[in-house]
Amino acid sequence: MSLVTLAVGPKGAEVTENSRETLAGLGGPLSPGDPQQIRTGPGGRPENCRTDDRDTARPTAAPTDVKWRQLMTIMMPTSPSAGPLHTDATMWWCFAHTPTGAVLAAHVIPVQLSSTSWRIVAEQQIVPGRQRDSFVAGKAAAEETNRRDNAVGRFTGFSTESYSDDSATVRLLVTNPMGGYLSTTVTVRWRDGDWKVALLDDGSLYSSAKQATPDGYIMWGA
Numbered sequence: 001m002s003l004v005t006l007a008v009g010p011k012g013a014e015v016t017e018n019s020r021e022t023l024a025g026l027g028g029p030l031s032p033g034d035p036q037q038i039r040t041g042p043g044g045r046p047e048n049c050r051t052d053d054r055d056t057a058r059p060t061a062a063p064t065d066v067k068w069r070q071l072m073t074i075m076m077p078t079s080p081s082a083g084p085l086h087t088d089a090t091m092w093w094c095f096a097h098t099p100t101g102a103v104l105a106a107h108v109i110p111v112q113l114s115s116t117s118w119r120i121v122a123e124q125q126i127v128p129g130r131q132r133d134s135f136v137a138g139k140a141a142a143e144e145t146n147r148r149d150n151a152v153g154r155f156t157g158f159s160t161e162s163y164s165d166d167s168a169t170v171r172l173l174v175t176n177p178m179g180g181y182l183s184t185t186v187t188v189r190w191r192d193g194d195w196k197v198a199l200l201d202d203g204s205l206y207s208s209a210k211q212a213t214p215d216g217y218i219m220w221g222a
Helices: 016-025 101-114 118-125 130-144
Strands: 067-072 074-078 155-164 165-177 181-192 194-198 211-212
Touching: 016 181, 074 101, 074 118, 074 155, 101 118, 101 155, 101 194, 118 130, 118 194, 130 194, 155 181
Parallel strands: none
Antiparallel strands: 067 074, 155 165, 165 181, 181 194, 181 211
């Protein structure tokens, strides 16, 4: 059974002189696949990232072209129209600049931060700033102590809590192995031609998980 880990990595840690080496060279975020920072595609996007961004309405149903693909041990919702259009070995990226694209980015990006390439994902798919520095320092420290997180469920539904051209907050519904459902939120921002995760003030990817019911959620139906 593929499980979703809501607490990907520890909460952020204080950035001290001892953690400066961990953060050395952490720049960006660049657009994945565009290391020269030359974005010559429409809207300042990488040339090889083209999406149909016309549907700006908040989704009222799961994408009709949804395809479930395995990312590490987790089954992820993807869409040939809304993204991720590139599913490289290092990261999945290139989401539509639409509410549905934001929804899919909110599912995919946090899970990638449990992969062995999490540092690259953090550089390119997390909004830079103090929170990202804190997240990287905390996750690096957790790696050193071989800390593990608890898997808590499977993606089963979503709702778009808020959306604008440059920011979206998505509520995720996951199954609870103990019964029922849990919900949490992820915020993403449009930056450098793709959606990036905006961390909470304490460096967390997700808000605290709460018990929930399917009411008000769009169910994935998988």
